[in-house]
Amino acid sequence: MKTKPGAKYTADFKVYYKGGRTETVDVKGGPASRDFSLRRKLLEKAIGQEVTVMEYNYGEWRRKR
Template identity: 35%
Template sequence: MGKIASRKVVIDNIEFDSLTEAEFYMYLKNRNDVEAIYLQPQFTLLEPFEISCGRCYMGKVKSPKTGKMIKCKTCGGTGVRTRQAWTYKADFEVWYKDGEIAVIDVKGFANERFPLVRKMFENKFKHELLVVKKTKTGWKYV
């Protein structure tokens, strides 16, 4: 598969990742029902969390050399490991004058992880994560 060049586009001193994103921004900006446009809003899909270390028992492991119980290097002897938060940046958050809020991704390159991200986002926020695509007849949600 050939590589498609994604060139940066600057409008209103904002650097967009693609021409399509820039075009969608212009489209939103020219609508009279849009109150505000936020770029790259970040959402936490999963908070950081702790798990018990699977490589030791209560922070101790048996030394393969001496057979004595020593501090687990993976968890630093705490028996606990921390997993980082799962965050996601959408392309746009649009506030409409009627109070409606939309979180929108512009359909770009195929992203294997996206269906999972979308499901997680929707589960957490109980709000549809919209994906917009440019068509011959205008912008369409897909």
């Protein structure tokens, strides 16, 4: 019986701030896929922190948490 490999999701980049704080960021140039929220939640659980989503909409970038 064949099995499919598991779905994989990685954020676009990680920001390291002075003082030790980090921020994991994912950039979306349009609407996210249907399963994005589930993949995001799984990644957040795996890394132990929220993923910040930067979304481009109507000519401007917006931060979504």
